[in-house]
Every structure is written in C-alpha cells, then in structure tokens.
Amino acid sequence: MKLHSSRGLQGEIQIPGDKSISHRAVMFGSVAEGKTVITNFLNGADCLSTISCFKKMGVDITVDGTNVEVIGKGLDGLQEPADILDAGNSGTTTRLILGLLAGTPFHSCLIGDESIAKRPMSRVTDPLKQMGASIDGRENGNFTPISIRGGSLSGISYESKVASAQVKSAILLAGLCTNGERTSITEPHKSRDHTERMLKSFGADVEEDGLTVSIKGGQKLKAAQIEVPGDISSAAFFLAAGAIVPNSKLVLKRVGINPTRSGILDVLEKMGADIKVTEVETASFEPLADLEIETSDLRGTTISGDLIPKLIDEIPIIALMATQAEGKTIIKDAEELKVKETNRIDTVVNELKKLGADIEATEDGMIIRGKTPLIGGAEVSSHGDHRIGMMLSIAACLTEKPVELAHADAINVSYPQFFNDLARVNQ
Numbered sequence: 009m010k011l012h013s014s015r016g017l018q019g020e021i022q023i024p025g026d027k028s029i030s031h032r033a034v035m036f037g038s039v040a041e042g043k044t045v046i047t048n049f050l051n052g053a054d055c056l057s058t059i060s061c062f063k064k065m066g067v068d069i070t071v072d073g074t075n076v077e078v079i080g081k082g083l084d085g086l087q088e089p090a091d092i093l094d095a096g097n098s099g100t101t102t103r104l105i106l107g108l109l110a111g112t113p114f115h116s117c118l119i120g121d122e123s124i125a126k127r128p129m130s131r132v133t134d135p136l137k138q139m140g141a142s143i144d145g146r147e148n149g150n151f152t153p154i155s156i157r158g159g160s161l162s163g164i165s166y167e168s169k170v171a172s173a174q175v176k177s178a179i180l181l182a183g184l185c186t187n188g189e190r191t192s193i194t195e196p197h198k199s200r201d202h203t204e205r206m207l208k209s210f211g212a213d214v215e216e217d218g219l220t221v222s223i224k225g226g227q228k229l230k231a232a233q234i235e236v237p238g239d240i241s242s243a244a245f246f247l248a249a250g251a252i253v254p255n256s257k258l259v260l261k262r263v264g265i266n267p268t269r270s271g272i273l274d275v276l277e278k279m280g281a282d283i284k285v286t287e288v289e290t291a292s293f294e295p296l297a298d299l300e301i302e303t304s305d306l307r308g309t310t311i312s313g314d315l316i317p318k319l320i321d322e323i324p325i326i327a328l329m330a331t332q333a334e335g336k337t338i339i340k341d342a343e344e345l346k347v348k349e350t351n352r353i354d355t356v357v358n359e360l361k362k363l364g365a366d367i368e369a370t371e372d373g374m375i376i377r378g379k380t381p382l383i384g385g386a387e388v389s390s391h392g393d394h395r396i397g398m399m400l401s402i403a404a405c406l407t408e409k410p411v412e413l414a415h416a417d418a419i420n421v422s423y424p425q426f427f428n429d430l431a432r433v434n435q
C-alpha cells in the first residue's frame with residue numbers, strides 16, 4: 009500500500025471501541041446468566057476471534073454492526089467444542105480463554121496464527137496447572153497448539169513475575185470456577201484493571217489490595233449492559249499524529265481514560281504536547297473523555313517502571329513521536345515488547361531506521377534521538393503487527409516521498425477503519 013505525506017490532520021474522530029473491553033464483554037457475557045447487551049463493540053479481527061471461539065462452545069451471539077447480544081450460558085454451561093478454537097492473532101483471546109477453560113470439565117484445543125504460535129503461554133498455563141487443570145502443548149504447554157481439559161480447581165495465591173493483565177485475568181477467571189475457595193494474584197506493577205471493573209459490573213465481588221487482586225470461587229455472573237468506550241490504544245495513533253504532523257488539530261471522541269491505561273496522556277504531557285482532556289464522564293464502569301490535540305513542539309523524555317504497563321501497546325507510536333522531539337528519549341523496563349505480535353523492540357527500531365530515524369535497540373527498550381527528518385521512498389513492513397502498521401502509516405504523513413507499506417491488512421486486528429479515519433481528517 010502506498011502512503012503519502014500529509015498537509016495536516018484536522019477534524020473529529022469517533023474512536024472505535026476498546027479491544028480489551030470488547031473481548032471481556034463477550035467472554036463474561038458468555039458465562040453470565042441472562043442476556044448481555046454490548047454497544048460500541050470493536051469489530052476488529054481479534055474480537056471476532058473471541059466471538060467465534062464462544063460460538064463453538066454453544067453460546068448464542070448476535071452481531072449487528074457495533075451492537076452485540078450474548079445469551080449467557082452460566083459458568084457451567086459452555087459445551088465441549090467439536091472443532092479447534094482458533095484465537096487468530098489475539099493474545100488476549102488465547103490467554104483469557106485458557107483461564108475459563110481451566111474450570112470447564114471438557115476437552116478443547118486452542119490454536120492461533122504464526123505470531124500466536126511464538127508467544128509464551130506458560131505464564132498462564134503454569135498457574136492454571138497449579139490450580140488443577142490438565143494442559144499440554146508444545147514445550148510443556150508454553151506454545152500453541154494447546155490442549156486443555158478443565159475440571160475442579162483449587163484456589164492459589166500466585167505471584168506473577170510479569171505485570172500482565174492477561175495473566176491476572178486468566179487466573180481470576182479460573183478462580184471464579186473453584187468451589188468457594190479464594191484465589192489471589194500479585195503483580196510487580198499494576199496492569200490494566202478492565203477485568204476487575206467488568207466482573208464487578210457482572211455482579212462479582214473482587215477484592216483489590218495494592219498489587220494483589222483476589223476473588224472467591226462459586227460466584228455467579230449476572231448479565232450486564234456494557235457500553236464500550238473508545239480505545240485509547242487506537243486513539244494514541246491520532247494523538248501522536250496530531251502532535252507531530254504540522255498544521256494539525258484533532259478531537260477524539262469518547263475515549264476510555266482508565267488510569268491503568270492512560271500512560272500515553274502522561275507521556276504527551278511530559279513531552280510538552282498541547283493536549284486537553286474534556287467532557288470527562290465517570291458514571292460508567294470505565295471513565296471516558298474527549299481528547300484534543302494540536303501540533304506541538306515536543307521534547308524527549310524517559311519512560312520506565314510503573315508507567316510501562318500503562319502504555320505498553322503505545323510504545324511503537326511513542327517511539328515515532330520521539331523521532332520528532334528535541335533531545336533524547338529513553339524507553340526502558342519494556343522487555344515485554346519482545347513477546348507481542350512481533351518483537352516490537354526489533355520491528356520498531358528496524359522499520360524506523362529505514363525512514364532515517366536515529367534509534368537504537370537496548371535490552372529492555374530503545375533510545376531515540378530527535379529531532380530527525382523522516383525520509384520516504386523506502387519500503388517498510390508491519391511484519392503482520394497491527395500497531396507497527398499504524399505507526400508506520402502515521403510516519404508516512406511526515407515523509408516527502410511516499411512510503412510503501414507491506415502487510416497493511418494487519419491493521420484490521422484492532423482498527424479496521426483506520427485508513428478511512430486517516431483519509432477523512434487528512435487536509
């Protein structure tokens with residue numbers, strides 16, 4: 009796909025629904041009692057993979073645009089799937105489903121695409137085995153294909169080495185399936201808390217104490233109405249674009265600003281961007297707001313520690329912003345980037361270098377020196393990673409010569425209308 013430079017991005021964008029929250033709404037709705045109604049559902053390939061897995065387990069799910077209805081089967085109502093469950097490109101689908109399957113007394117087999125086959129699963133399969141599930145797969149259950157036979161589980165107190173909402177959620181979902189026992193998970197830094205918030209909306213009692221979250225088994229989930237906020241991880245591409253493309257002013261409507269996800273807003277502020285958060289709504293289970301951004305003079309910054317889980321998926325686009333900021337940006341404590349859809353340290357560094365960026369990989373992140381002009385003419389690739397594809401598309405707004413982007417279709421995973429939205433605001 010050929011991408012051309014921009015004379016500025018101006019206007020309003022309705023950011024599509026949050027991917028993490030859309031997955032959870034379908035999953036929790038499937039095991040709740042009653043009809044769950046979801047609005048502003050993300051129709052991206054990842055969330056459709058989640059729907060397809062639950063349909064194969066007998067759940068009645070109707071999709072009408074961004075409205076989804078799920079007729080819940082209760083926690084013990086899922087049926088043994090006759091076919092393999094295919095998570096596609098989605099780590100969230102794979103890991104959260106494993107948590108639920110651990111507590112279901114039937115056999116199932118889970119696969120995904122080439123990228124999923126390389127992503128480590130023992131971070132969830134090990135604790136789920138400790139709880140009593142029978143799980144096998146390549147390298148002792150670390151890689152798909154994974155087969156699982158769930159059953160009666162015991163509660164555990166688990167210390168996770170990684171701050172991962174997928175690990176935390178899988179353990180909490182398995183914890184729901186124990187016979188009244190308590191399960192708790194402690195993480196090194198706080199990861200996104202969508203599962204905790206949404207389980208409460210489905211009537212469950214979840215306890216949070218600092219970095220530890222606990223749940224008691226045997227609780228039933230009751231169907232809920234879920235309005236999915238706009239995805240801040242999708243908004244991030246337009247926040248960055250608004251800040252670095254000259255002559256830009258964008259308003260992004262109804263974006264989720266959950267504090268465990270909003271690290272990109274902190275970084276924009278630290279880098280000196282002209283960003284405003286308006287129309288804040290806190291009445292729902294997830295806070296949301298409109299975000300306004302204008303072309304800004306940016307400065308480099310350091311991003312590390314507790315901030316990393318709050319913006320882990322935004323690091324590719326932050327790296328691009330850093331190429332347009334004065335001075336040095338250091339991103340560290342971000343080893344988790346190596347086990348995403350691609351090794352995002354390598355793909356970000358290699359692809360941005362092709363466009364002339366001054367960027368180097370480190371063991372746990374990257375160092376970027378700005379401000380450097382980006383040169384077009386090169387062929388770059390998403391490597392099948394949606395976030396790399398969108399980052400490179402925004403980079404192409406800044407190059408004089410066009411950029412050829414290979415594997416642009418990967419973007420459908422989280423933002424199918426990305427190029428339409430970009431074209432609409434492009435001057």
Ligand SMILES: O=C(O)C1=C[C@@H](OP(=O)(O)O)[C@@H](O)[C@H](O)C1
Nearest residue numbers: 028100171172173174175320321
């Ligand atoms: O729970 C979730 O919905 C997600 C958690 C994060 O992964 P980890 O749990 O591996 O950090 C994130 O990178 C992913 O895009 C979605």
Ligand SMILES: C=C(OP(=O)(O)O)C(=O)O
Nearest residue numbers: 097098099100321348349
């Ligand atoms: C890492 C991501 O998703 P997942 O882990 O669900 O594949 C992402 O969306 O950037």
